[in-house]
Amino acid sequence: MKINTENLKEDMNTVSKIERREFLKIGFLITGVFAGGTVLSLASNIRGAFASTGEFTEKYPYKPHYSMLIRQNLCVDCERCIEACTKTNEVPSYGYRTIILEKVVPDAIGQKREFIPVLCNQCNNPPCVRVCPTRASYKDKNNGIVMIERKKCIGCKACVLACPYNARYFNEEVHAIDKCDFCFDTRLSKGEKLTGCAAACPTGARKFGDISDPNDFVYQMIHQIEKQVWVMRPEAGTKPNVFYMKA
Amino acid sequence: MADESTSSKKSTIVGELARSINPTLMSDLYSNVIEFLSGTRSFYVLLVLGLLTVFGASVAGLDAIRMGYRHAYGVTREISWGLIISTYIFFVVTSTGLCIVSSIGHVFGVKNFMPIVNRAVFLSVVTIFAGFTVIFFDIENPFRMAIYNAISPNMTSNLWWMGTLYGAYMVFMAIEYVLLLLNNHKFATYAGLAGLISGIVAHSNLGAIFGMLHSRDYWYGPYMPIYFIASAVMSGCAAVLFFTWVGYKVNNEKMDKPMERALEAVSKLTILMISVLLFFTAWKVITGLVGAPGKQAAIMATLAGPYAVNFWVFEVMLGMVIPFVLILYTRFKNINVSFIASAMMVLGIFFMRYDLVIVGQIVPAYHELGINDVPALLPYMPSLHEIIITIGGLGIVASAFLIGERVFRGHKDSGVH
Amino acid sequence: MDKKNIFLFLIILSISCLAGPLMLSASDEVSHGGDIIYDKPVKAVLFSHKVHAEDLGMGCDSCHDGIFQMASLTVQKEADFTMEGLSKGKYCGACHDGSMAFDSDSQCARCHIGVKGYDRAQGIKSGE
Numbered sequence: 078m079k080i081n082t083e084n085l086k087e088d089m090n091t092v093s094k095i096e097r098r099e100f101l102k103i104g105f106l107i108t109g110v111f112a113g114g115t116v117l118s119l120a121s122n123i124r125g126a127f128a129s130t131g132e133f134t135e136k137y138p139y140k141p142h143y144s145m146l147i148r149q150n151l152c153v154d155c156e157r158c159i160e161a162c163t164k165t166n167e168v169p170s171y172g173y174r175t176i177i178l179e180k181v182v183p184d185a186i187g188q189k190r191e192f193i194p195v196l197c198n199q200c201n202n203p204p205c206v207r208v209c210p211t212r213a214s215y216k217d218k219n220n221g222i223v224m225i226e227r228k229k230c231i232g233c234k235a236c237v238l239a240c241p242y243n244a245r246y247f248n249e250e251v252h253a254i255d256k257c258d259f260c261f262d263t264r265l266s267k268g269e270k271l272t273g274c275a276a277a278c279p280t281g282a283r284k285f286g287d288i289s290d291p292n293d294f295v296y297q298m299i300h301q302i303e304k305q306v307w308v309m310r311p312e313a314g315t316k317p318n319v320f321y322m323k324a
Numbered sequence: 325m326a327d328e329s330t331s332s333k334k335s336t337i338v339g340e341l342a343r344s345i346n347p348t349l350m351s352d353l354y355s356n357v358i359e360f361l362s363g364t365r366s367f368y369v370l371l372v373l374g375l376l377t378v379f380g381a382s383v384a385g386l387d388a389i390r391m392g393y394r395h396a397y398g399v400t401r402e403i404s405w406g407l408i409i410s411t412y413i414f415f416v417v418t419s420t421g422l423c424i425v426s427s428i429g430h431v432f433g434v435k436n437f438m439p440i441v442n443r444a445v446f447l448s449v450v451t452i453f454a455g456f457t458v459i460f461f462d463i464e465n466p467f468r469m470a471i472y473n474a475i476s477p478n479m480t481s482n483l484w485w486m487g488t489l490y491g492a493y494m495v496f497m498a499i500e501y502v503l504l505l506l507n508n509h510k511f512a513t514y515a516g517l518a519g520l521i522s523g524i525v526a527h528s529n530l531g532a533i534f535g536m537l538h539s540r541d542y543w544y545g546p547y548m549p550i551y552f553i554a555s556a557v558m559s560g561c562a563a564v565l566f567f568t569w570v571g572y573k574v575n576n577e578k579m580d581k582p583m584e585r586a587l588e589a590v591s592k593l594t595i596l597m598i599s600v601l602l603f604f605t606a607w608k609v610i611t612g613l614v615g616a617p618g619k620q621a622a623i624m625a626t627l628a629g630p631y632a633v634n635f636w637v638f639e640v641m642l643g644m645v646i647p648f649v650l651i652l653y654t655r656f657k658n659i660n661v662s663f664i665a666s667a668m669m670v671l672g673i674f675f676m677r678y679d680l681v682i683v684g685q686i687v688p689a690y691h692e693l694g695i696n697d698v699p700a701l702l703p704y705m706p707s708l709h710e711i712i713i714t715i716g717g718l719g720i721v722a723s724a725f726l727i728g729e730r731v732f733r734g735h736k737d738s739g740v741h
Numbered sequence: 742m743d744k745k746n747i748f749l750f751l752i753i754l755s756i757s758c759l760a761g762p763l764m765l766s767a768s769d770e771v772s773h774g775g776d777i778i779y780d781k782p783v784k785a786v787l788f789s790h791k792v793h794a795e796d797l798g799m800g801c802d803s804c805h806d807g808i809f810q811m812a813s814l815t816v817q818k819e820a821d822f823t824m825e826g827l828s829k830g831k832y833c834g835a836c837h838d839g840s841m842a843f844d845s846d847s848q849c850a851r852c853h854i855g856v857k858g859y860d861r862a863q864g865i866k867s868g869e
Contacts, residue, residue, distance in 0.1 A: 150849060152849070153849050153853035154850075156784070156856040171394065178696075179857050180694055180695055180696060188850055190858075207481065208537075209478055210484035211468075212477075213476075229468065230464075231468045232468075233464075233469075234405065235481075235533065240539070247394065253465075279782075279783060280824075310692075696857075
């Protein structure tokens with residue numbers, strides 16, 4: 078067995094200075110593109126990610142405060158989460174509650190591909206709930222999940238337009254808007270501890286937790302100054318409960 | 325306002341109402357029916373055509389309910405509001421505009437505007453009704469709406485305010501029209517004022533449905549509610565010029581001096597409102613060219629992208645610039661030219677509403693991430709069902725207008741008091 | 742056409758079928774197995790013979806038949822063809838250990854092309 082090992086070394090430690098400079102240049106050109114979302118500065122990191130301390134706890138006193146952490150670089154688009162979600166929540170073929178976005182950056186060094194799972198962000202400040210004329214969409218007072226009372230849904234689709242995350246669709250089978258509810262109806266309310274997608278994820282890219290509990294894994298992961306944590310579309314001011322980072 | 329009247333005042337209202345219903349009313353109604361039956365052949369051809377489109381739209385609408393809107397309409401998960409919503413907005417903008425323009429004469433007492441009042445009020449009821457009819461075929465569960473709008477209201481929802489106030493508005497305007505027919509101008513004015521206030525609040529809330537979507541850069545901001553009111557007045561002017569001219573043709577009559585002066589006054593208001601709208605549109609475009617990438621992408625789609633023809637040809641040229649030049653060139657005096665200008669405006673305004681609704685949705689949610697397989701701008705094409713329902717809505721307005729011209733004898737009862 | 746001619750035709754056909762690839766490999770135009778797409782235990786992983794053999798200049802005997810069988814996808818049947826197995830130095834992990842080549846524990850989506858990549862390779866249009 079003869080292998081030219083030098084050619085195979087592509088760890089970033091062995092990348093030449095020029096290559097590294099190139100990489101930084103790309104990084105500057107498309108900041109946020111690599112991260113897969115808008116990177117928060119450290120100051121907003123604390124405000125955005127430390128969603129369970131200080132004024133946040135007073136303003137959004139959910140117990141448990143359900144949350145999901147997406148460790149973006151661990152996602153390999155095996156789509157077992159989507160399969161599990163579809164099966165658990167009887168999602169019709171024309172709809173989805175969660176999806177995985179694919180991004181290819183041809184001029185990146187090394188890995189050129191990235192998968193970004195997206196789902197309802199269960200926002201602390203949900204635009205969909207504000208626009209609903211009949212309060213069919215509401216934020217659960219106990220656990221902060223954005224839920225739908227199907228019988229009240231008039232199907233005006235204002236919430237679909239209001240959502241910055243394309244998380245909603247009209248479900249013909251139940252004749253109401255459908256969206257991710259962290260599997261509250263199908264799993265959490267029946268004693269399960271995880272959402273269907275998080276339970277099915279083989280890599281740990283999706284971590285489900287409770288950010289009102291300091292011993293919780295998600296709580297601990299997102300409360301670290303040295304870790305870059307971000308949320309999707311922070312400019313929309315929705316204060317999401319789905320966080321992103323790289324493991 | 326009328327609601328604040330005391331019980332003693334109420335008895336006066338009843339008394340006056342009773343007095344205004346005089347014995348000649350029945351014979352009037354009878355002669356109205358005779359009048360209606362004595363129309364020309366082309367009148368009946370037009371009316372039958374109008375009613376046929378309404379029938380066709382009813383069939384298409386019921387078929388869409390049977391199939392499910394997802395199959396029948398061109399709307400998607402990403403572009404959930406399509407042609408039918410934009411048509412609804414077209415109708416309610418026109419209705420609100422007609423109400424505002426009529427109120428200048430009837431509520432605020434500007435004499436020049438009096439002759440157009442009856443027709444404008446009648447048409448404002450007709451257009452809002454047409455609007456409600458088309459949106460019936462876009463709301464998935466309209467019957468739930470009737471229940472839960474009342475028992476589970478969301479006071480922070482612009483949609484709730486819009487729907488509720490437009491419901492009240494339609495009632496007020498209908499009452500105003502009945503009182504106008506009864507020659508009870510005092511209470512008609514109260515009803516008109518109530519209609520005006522509820523209409524303006526409802527309409528600015530319709531603008532705010534879009535303006536308060538803070539994740540939609542193209543719409544977000546205080547611009548939309550303000551723009552909606554300004555463009556309602558412009559639409560109202562165009563509708564008055566258009567329908568008054570056609571009304572006189574249908575009745576085969578010559579306009580008298582007060583009516584000509586009224587249309588001249590409306591033409592002047594039209595020029596003012598086109599100027600305002602041109603100003604609004606220009607600054608919408610210019611401010612959109614800097615700032616949020618999503619907004620830039622949408623603005624560019626209207627300037628040089630798939631919506632450029634809609635924008636430049638229909639919105640800008642037909643909707644504003646050519647009518648502006650035509651009316652100004654004839655110095656407001658040529659009623660026929662004003663009519664042609666107004667017809668162009670009505671067409672242009674239809675495209676304004678369409679672009680306003682669709683272009684706000686064409687930029688994908690995660691556009692800034694640079695996702696694969698997602699087009700830079702999402703496509704939307706209205707389906708046949710949507711188009712037929714839209715034409716049916718126009719058919720409702722056309723048929724009701726034609727019937728109204730005959731039954732109410734060219735709406736000539738106002739302006740003499 | 743009589744039987745003799747058909748027989749002759751079949752012989753010529755089979756010879757040309759066998760000779761074609763042999764001649765190609767002799768002329769050294771395609772000297773590797775192209776793209777191998779594993780769909781188990783997860784969909785899906787892309788192994789590029791072009792990158793390894795052409796771009797990096799590795800010989801066939803680097804992997805065949807020691808780490809991988811010549812027949813493609815045979816390794817999928819193994820129970821330890823998992824990330825855990827790889828980190829123990831099996832299969833891809835023989836080289837992808839962080840010193841010889843980038844670690845199999847890093848840059849996941851460099852090899853994992855996902856269901857989307859799999860469908861694209863199979864010519865399946867992505868659904869909703």
